[in-house]
Amino acid sequence: MKVIVADDTGFCFGVQRALQMIDSKIESQEKIYTLGDVVHNKSVINSLERKGVKSIQDDIPHDAKNSVLVIRAHGVPKEQLEQMKKSFKTVVDATCPIVMNLFKTAEQMNEQGYKIIVFGKRDHPEMVALIGYVKSAVVTVEPVPLGVKSCILSQTTMSSEEFHDFVKKSVEISHFKELRIINTICDVTAERELQARRIAKESDLVIVLGGKNSSNTCKLVKIAAETTRTVHIEDPSEVDKIDLRDIKTVGIITGTSTPQEDVKTLTEKILNRREKE
Numbered sequence: 001m002k003v004i005v006a007d008d009t010g011f012c013f014g015v016q017r018a019l020q021m022i023d024s025k026i027e028s029q030e031k032i033y034t035l036g037d038v039v040h041n042k043s044v045i046n047s048l049e050r051k052g053v054k055s056i057q058d059d060i061p062h063d064a065k066n067s068v069l070v071i072r073a074h075g076v077p078k079e080q081l082e083q084m085k086k087s088f089k090t091v092v093d094a095t096c097p098i099v100m101n102l103f104k105t106a107e108q109m110n111e112q113g114y115k116i117i118v119f120g121k122r123d124h125p126e127m128v129a130l131i132g133y134v135k136s137a138v139v140t141v142e143p144v145p146l147g148v149k150s151c152i153l154s155q156t157t158m159s160s161e162e163f164h165d166f167v168k169k170s171v172e173i174s175h176f177k178e179l180r181i182i183n184t185i186c187d188v189t190a191e192r193e194l195q196a197r198r199i200a201k202e203s204d205l206v207i208v209l210g211g212k213n214s215s216n217t218c219k220l221v222k223i224a225a226e227t228t229r230t231v232h233i234e235d236p237s238e239v240d241k242i243d244l245r246d247i248k249t250v251g252i253i254t255g256t257s258t259p260q261e262d263v264k265t266l267t268e269k270i271l272n273r274r275e276k277e
């Protein structure tokens with residue numbers, strides 16, 4: 001049995017950066033909270049909890065004035081950020097620079113009079129945050145009629161192919177004078193999609209390792225499943241339950257919130273089974 005591991009696995013730059021920011025605060029011995037789970041991965045969250053890092057939602061803890069709050073890579077609405085700065089001793093903003101670029105671009109284009117349309121999911125935290133920057137932004141996955149002067153952007157984790165399709169269909173149903181299309185999809189997720197397509201073609205089975213609540217991981221599952229048998233697991237130990245009989249080539253791909261150590265463990269487990277069977 002051959003195992004193909006995608007070239008690009010493990011944490012993306014934005015998640016790695018957020019975790020490093022938390023680590024530097026752990027060293028300072030301060031009480032640390034994160035606003036929502038900082039990464040869509042149970043083992044990482046459990047490991048942070050063991051180090052005393054607690055995930056909160058909107059509730060302000062009683063010891064906030066003596067504590068650090070870390071804003072995760074998805075970002076938060078501007079007003080909420082200001083509110084948190086008043087409530088906590090320190091706020092560490094770990095919003096990914098690529099996500100922040102989307103917020104700033106939307107804000108600037110809106111100031112220039114463009115109607116802002118974003119290809120994205122309204123309930124995704126990144127989009128909730130974006131609406132905090134541009135309240136009038138239309139966030140949708142369905143093509144919409146464009147205004148006279150519009151700007152189309154995308155949630156950073158959407159599929160490039162689906163973005164192009166969305167733009168094409170929106171243009172077809174619209175009459176407009178001016179249109180700006182700015183592709184704000186993150187290169188990391190776009191590259192992982194390409195790799196998922198390539199590996200799916202070369203494999204009898206693709207294992208996607210990553211959180212089931214991670215939108216970019218679920219998208220990789222969907223892409224690989226279009227071509228070959230695909231299984232989504234959250235933890236390397238789940239591979240023990242997968243039937244590997246008659247499998248000649250296994251492909252491994254991961255979402256952006258999966259630690260590199262989990263990829264190594266999964267690969268070793270598959271290779272060990274190959275030796276035993």
Ligand code: SF4
Binds near residue numbers: 014074099186189256
């Ligand atoms: S997937 Fe891209 S945009 Fe999202 S956190 Fe990672 S690097 Fe940033």
